[in-house]
Amino acid sequence: MSRRLVALGATLLLPLVALAPIPSAPAAPPAAPAAPAAPTSEQRQRPALMIKVLSNRADLVSEGDARVAVAPAKGVQLRAIRVSLGQRDVTRRFALRPNGRFEGIVTGLKIGRNVLTARAGGFSTSVTITNHPAGGPIFSGPQLGPYECQATARDAQCNEPASYSLLYQSSDPSKGGLQPYDREDPPSDVATTTTDTGVTVPFVVRREDGFQDRDRYTILTLVQLGKPWAPWAPQPQFNHKVLMTHGGNCGAAYAPGEPPLEDYSGTIPADTPGITQSYVTALGLGFSVISTALDNTGHNCNVAMQAESLMMAKERFVERYGLIRYTIGTGCSGGSIAQHTVANAYPGIYQGLITTCSYPDTLSAGAQFADYHLMRRYFEDPSGWAPGVVWSPTQMADVEGHISIVNSVVADEGLFKAALDPETPCPGTKEPVAGNRATRYDSETNPGGVRCSVLDIMQNAIGLRPRSVWTPQEKAAGRGFAGVPFANKGILFGLETLKAGRITAAQFLDLNEKFGGLDVDSQPIAGRTQGDDASIRRAYRTGLVNEAENLDDVAIINFGGPDPGIAHDYAHAFWTEERLMRDQGHTDNRVMWFGAAPLIGDPGWANEALTEMDRWLRAVERDRRTVPLARKIVQDKPADLTDRCSNVPGVGDVAGEEDEVDCALPESLQLRLSTPREMAGDDVFNDRLACRLMPLERSTFDFLLLPLTDAQWEQLQAVFPDGVCDYSVPGRGRVRTQTWLSYSDASGEVVHGGRNLPPLPAGSADGWSSASFREILRR
Template identity: 40%
Template sequence: MALALALTGIADADSGGSLQIRVLSNRADLVSGGDALVEVALPSGATPQSVRVDVDGRDVTSAFAVRPDGRFLGLVTGLKVGENQVTAQGQAGAARLTVTNHPVGGPVFAGAQVQPWECATEENGLGAPQDAACNTPAKYTLFYKSSLTGQFTAYDPKFPPVDLAYTTTDQGKRVAYIVRRERGVMDRGIYDIAVLHDPAKTWKPWAPQSGFNGKLLVPFGGDCTPRHSQGAPAESVLNDTALSRGFAVATSNLNMLGQNCNGVVSAEALTMLKEHFVETYGPIRYTIGQGCSGGSMQQHWITSNYPGLLDGILPSCSFPDVWSTVQEAEDCHLLDRHFDRSPLWAVTAQRTAVTGHAAETVCRSLWDNPTGNAQYAKTWLDPDNGTGCLGGLNAGHTTLEPNPPWVYDAETNPEGERCTLQDYAVAVWGRRPESSWGPVEERVQRGFANRPYDNTGVQYGLKALESGLVTPEQFVDLNENVGGLDIDWNWQPGRSEADPAALETAYRSGQVTYPREAAKVPVIDLRTALGNLEIHTDFHSYEMRARLDQANGDHDNQIIWTGVPAVATDDDAGEKAFVLMDTWLARIEADTSTDPLETKVVRNKPADAVDACWIGGHKITDMSVCRAAYPYFGLPRTAAGGPVANNILKCRLKPLDRGDYTADFTNAQWDRLRNTFPDGVCDYSKPGVAQQPSLPWLSFADGPGGQPLGAPPRSGSAP
């Protein structure tokens, strides 16, 4: 179907009048690991017995056969890194396809990999790494679900347990509830795959075991740090909701932003993981994403920028992307700094109005905690914060520890590794030009990574001023003293300015999510009842909704469920959302019309796929009631007059005009404002600087900024 084949760009149709070669497990130019599931599609009347297949002259015909579904295909192995010429010849002619293979350790399209990189294969049961990419042979472990405890336990086929449970899949197959977990290394990350598995039977990609329903769940993990080491996948693949129904579950530790806060690498890791899955376990009907916080960022980001990898998503405690969230955290840091230094800001309600949040705890919890080190503002943009490179908050670093010797220090190790998000993804952002270099860059004769954070022209607290909640003097005091952050995260009196190349890259590569492609994907967004009191505020779901409206004219593919119980109950909303998503995707799958996928998404939306909330344990679909129970608020930028979409990194400026304000400024206050904003203030009626729609499927293999992959390779006639 269209969903499963979107990544490869291959139409599920007959080959017409000529012989064709198709790579089924990935695009032919993105293959990795030395193997590929390949089909030789024959025209009507042609017999497979006459077909010979070779790779660069090496005969691989023995890998091919007519499989149970009637297709002539095989798993081609031994592909060299680089281009491989696959040729098929038969009575119907000859065809050739260039298959480009990449190392199993990567990269494929994410560009140069970060260094240093520490392997953790021994700590995760895989033995010693065999090379610098941490590669080791995969390990397989069996588990079973106990009918007595309901828990997964190690399974030994030699001693079958008396409490072995059984499950009936959504295809009506009753099977022993035994799960095989495959753990291995790919793209320098550790991956897990779990499937219902009968150890007495074989499994081939063209003949999966009956317990597999052809569907895949990918759990994404939270947090966001520029970590320089492997780790175990944070989200367990032993997911009863999915496995009991026949789903496979697969993830990589690179799909946890807390272990790899680079969305391009996350997309690359998922691409490689799905290819390996198809080559090992068989075709995927559709893939569902699931995950909270950083896991939601990845789902929104991947569906918008690498379409075809995820067919439906279940984000929870969600944010649209990393970099608009960085903007919120750094604004909190600057605002908190000034609030703590100025006697004018003693009233909590006034401070909260400036941040746009429902409560001061949002800024003061994890975005910026001045009394400790549990703060993302520091973890994300402070280059000598070694806890970021070591895993940050996710690794339990709530106090400063000695930095590794390879971490940057402006004085003692200026050429060290900078622990910032932009330097971690320098393969995406590129380096600052010499014209922008600061003193340390001059010393090392190398620019640091381009950074998109900017607060030039931002009128912090504008809405609070207009409402009369803060005084003109407070407004002037705040904006003339809030300052900015230099490239080393030091406070400076002047505002921060984004590097121009970073703004171009941020929008072009979709680092700020532009969800045009996301219209092709059903979205069920889940929020708990506590979202407005900590960093995962309810606002962010509506921020994403506003972006959908901007990009597509509607948000018909998205529903929001608010007040979802954090702990599973008899009325488990999380499981209901999973089942609803499965139903929605199955209906799209069954829609064989030639209409665009985004049309099918809306047409096949189930009747109960509507906005809702939970009050007193009951599901409510009257949104006037829900909005009263669960209002959403904003951010420092919306409180400064910015749009709900919150997708402007650097605003365009307009002249400061006294007539734009309802407040009465004294002449002295007005002069101070003019000195604060000499080039003008934000004009949010216009798009941001360099703001543009993103380009899907960018490759950074040839350098920062990225280039579109273009159409997937197709086979042509061979001499």
Template identity: 35%
Template sequence: MNQTLRACALALAVAGPAWLLAGCGGNSNPPAPLADISVKALSSPADFVTAGNVLLGVDLPAGISPAQVKVSVNGSDVAASFGAGAKAGSLVGVVSGLPAGKSTITVTAANDALTQNHTGSLAVTNVSKTSNVLVAALQPLICRTAALGLLPSTDVDCNAPTVYSFLYKSTDASKTALLPYDPSHPAADVAKTTNDQGVSVPFIVRDERGVIDRSVYDIAVLFDPAKPWTPAAPQSGWNHKVLWRFGGGCTPGHVQSANTAQAIDNAYNALGKGFAVATSGLSVLGNHCNTVLSAEGVLTVKAHLATTYGNIRYTLSDGSSGGSIQQHGIANNYPGLLNGIIMSGTSFPDPWILASEFADCHLLRNYFSAISPGLWGSAAQQAAAMGKPDLSTCMSVDTNFFGLGYAFEKVGYDPTMGCTFPDNAAPPTFSGTMPAPGVYDPVTNPGGVRCTIQDALVSILGKRAGDGFANRPYDNVGVQYGLAALKSGAISLAQFIDLNQKIGGIDIDNNFIPQRSVADTAALAPLYKSGQIIDARQLGSTPIIAYQSYNNQIFHDTFYNWAIRARLMAANGNATNQAIWTFLGSPGTFADDAFTVMDQWLAKIEADAGTGTPAAKVAANKPVAAADACLIGGSKVTDAATCAAQYPNYSDPRIVAGSDITDMVIKCQLKPINVGDYGSAVTADQLAQLQAVFPAGVCDYSKQGVGQQANVPWLTWL
């Protein structure tokens, strides 16, 4: 038998007569295969498959039935794991056991007339683990799986067997929380719930808890333990939507963590509506203070969720404080992981707008209280230099943070603080000790682990050549503290000069020094490039609802959402994707409304089959209810001027010093002193003093900061 006939005989034996007729029969010139089968990775971007598993979606051309389809990975047939998708002519299935690196997934089929072959393919890149995917893991990590509801860890990455527990909603209305449920002894008072797709099921929730990416994750979803569930055939209680929960803080910890409570608290009745609710210890910024690591946690856990439970329609998220930092950062720097984000109460753009303010606050309080108290006896004048209505913001972060016994500024900059904060606990509750080499001490343990905000980002910012410490971006060279207060007449020129002469800086161990702080310039470009300071370029394609408690004290300042607004405007020319709702006291219905409106917004975008850009679809499908608003006297007001008058914004020390509200400059470019900035009565002696304070010039906020550049999405830092 010649080689051609041997190949045809083999095809006939393997694939049956359809393939023989299509490729080996009496037609000596069979038609070329059509590359018209669409193959998509549904669980993660194709270049970021993790743990060897990927959920695939296959769209078939007309006339092709699933029985005619072959799916192969590097030559091995895996078609048996696929089933019918949600829409006609589609398949969905999980490909498992992918080797590390690149693989090609190929789909082939013949149409019913047996006259034409069809094909499609997808190249995927697999990382055969769930850590060190986007960013190098911070070392060391203190395992504590047993304290987090799992068995003792089995390896250095703190892995432990996954556990499943069940909860249920009682028909007794007085029992508002979900109760433990034992499938072997079913409760008699299980309530029913109707999800947002109109499907009525028992209100029983399964909570899956395990370790992914060295942190404990939770996935909670309506789940009947008496029925099967496969990714190709999920139970009907799930609406194929995900609510991701983010926690607060910003602490460079080294302790394994979880965020279980937010998975099962049934916020917004999301579980009852059919959402899967997911979270991870990496979704609490108070555990690591690294938004790239936050993104990696979402990527790896969502991939597991999709390959275990089925295709995800879209993911919306919520979070306050550090939870808002993660949402802004992930949506901007890793677009697609989160489809719509809710700032639930308080909001910040990114960690470094805060880190700079905290250090400035630390310096200002030291100057006012210890260096020149006689010149600054007026609290109102101090507040004017800080950009605040009073001194409470700086007091809250620089003394006794929320009455918890430590200064939050030190958590960011003191290398001996923050190492063992678990679960955003404050003050720390972890009773263990840091493993060798222990926590840094400049005298007794100079080679120990340093716990500062820059050390949490060391794989991104790099290390200093001289001492091997993480590069630090903080800089106040050329900053004219109190400039706007001087121009407004709130402080005198003598106060302004004295302040800028004596404010000084902080060294790498957070000690006061008389000279200004100078950034390690190698840190600046990656700080911007990685999106630790976001420029909002990609953020404009994500719906945002920020319902904010009006606050210009205790550092959760209201102006931060407007800083995001300004960044969106600067990057994209509009901010139609963002709604800001402001309230004082009770939020009324804002919390539940934010969830409902965001879900409606995303559903409309999902249904939009047009060819517009993602940003255009966000704008075109924005619900009327997603407009700026505020609560005044319990009534919802949408007039911008009325809301602005009721809820005025303040700022921070850098804005007072001349920065605009985008507040993105960490280290400024310099320009010569302009005597006109200081009023008409500047004496020659005063001008000489100012020139001595700023020998290289003052900040030029009309220019970008040193190293400032566009964020680059989906960067890895390994």
């Protein structure tokens, strides 16, 4: 989006002084207190003071500041309170604010542990605030490099001061998206909007752009020019709700990217006339919008780095703009992956998810696409087929689990090849041209270079390959590459198609004999992919495979439509549905919409889902019962917010008019297509990265009208000498997802697979959500 950057000069600061970074002018000092009376024994038995670090967990703070509240017990006078940071008195930073809290922004935190103490009379309490660099990392583990910062960076961590600009919504419908606003020459076509707090204001937006964690973030807020804004006294149009927007695909980068804003992963440009993006709708309702480049899976397919960037952005927001009631995520494809996996592995960052073009995670879909890749190598080379074996396109698609081979081609060409190839060009890496020193991996000329595979960007989570399996390239680099967290060993591809009589035994045997596998460089090998045991286990432990164990505490609206053959069929939404059902016995915290528009169901649903999710979360917010949050989300869901199908031929069509009805369509009409592994006999969860093996039994093929010949049986035994998949037991390495993991130890050294962070420090992150939602962070 084009925008005019406005320098932080007098022109901007005078009317927006409290919107700029934390004001340096402190509150007036409190009057000197009277000599306090000694506390009674009854007073000593109760906490006279509590310190709450509102803007984040006290142990995960960054950028040298934190928003802190001191809560005195009844009878403790505010003027008696003294606050110190180590030996430094910081009481002047605190005051009774318009929101009724005694709070302030504590600045000057050193990197590492800082002790903040509040005293009143004979009482005192302390909290340790652990501060981290603005450039990170915090819990994502040692940062990978080399990394190429933007030209304007002030240091090697890409830090630079935030910049600010103004945008507006035009009253002219031919102007799509938000337009640049010039304070010196204000436009005459500024629209007005009435927020959900009932405040009518010109539709003018303030945009903050800055850097955290070596990458860009963006914060958008509806603003009344010329009026003050302080974090404890925001302008009245702000409703204290946040929308987080996401991008698509899955990739790796070693340079800053752009925070995504538009719906549908960029398929509909943000400035398309006649299309109102949901982030614009949200701004008009009084929401603020946050986006980070690191939370765009196409730029960074690493769940820990995604969660870290969102946490840092929320901290900055609470410190500079205001407390948050709840946060809603929205996004298509990779945007659904980021929401699902962050919500499951780092619960508390979101309260509601709006997912479309849906996938549950990267790695289980990645295993499906790896199967496509290898099947294509076999199917598209008839010269390699055994004598007498001929495959029709229909049979190929059948074995793949689809109605057309187009899906596998697009998935492979558009997603899998680039994501898994370590030699793929990715931002921040260089080839050895024009005198540049090569930084990108090349298996022949630069084995020690930066690998652009998404598995390598995940290496802190999944770990490195053990020395015992190193390739010549790994030996030359002097290190193991990121482990391979999936396998196809033991899979009888096409078994269900064979059972149905749609392929012959000769086709089945030839496919499995020549299927092959992939090495650590994603290059084909004759044998099956073995996978690295430790990496497979860590993929589950770290939440890179989303098993939905922790999604019961978020409300979810998922919508989509038929897939025209671009690897986004609605079946992936059902993967999440099945996993939710397995884990919690119901899916009542999730709503499923299916429509006729390819992939997205209906162009208007992004905005409708936003308003419906807002209605749902408002109901939960009002529920102050002492019952689990998961129960509130189910019980407080509006009764008329249900599954639906619309614009589907023969369904919801009344008297020739469009209509929407509760949906109980056959799954075939919702295009719940299959996968190569389901067609091999695996289950509907599609979460088995690698299977456990059992002996190959000849009786498995008793269904054949013509039994396997002795030669065919020997051929099959040679293909599966160690046995075949046993789908009656959990897959290899499957363990429960651990939440809030850190990927470094106290000295900053990597901890592959992560270590559990300590419990949430008392009084931490209360600024992230209303009280009804905070239970999820306390667990």
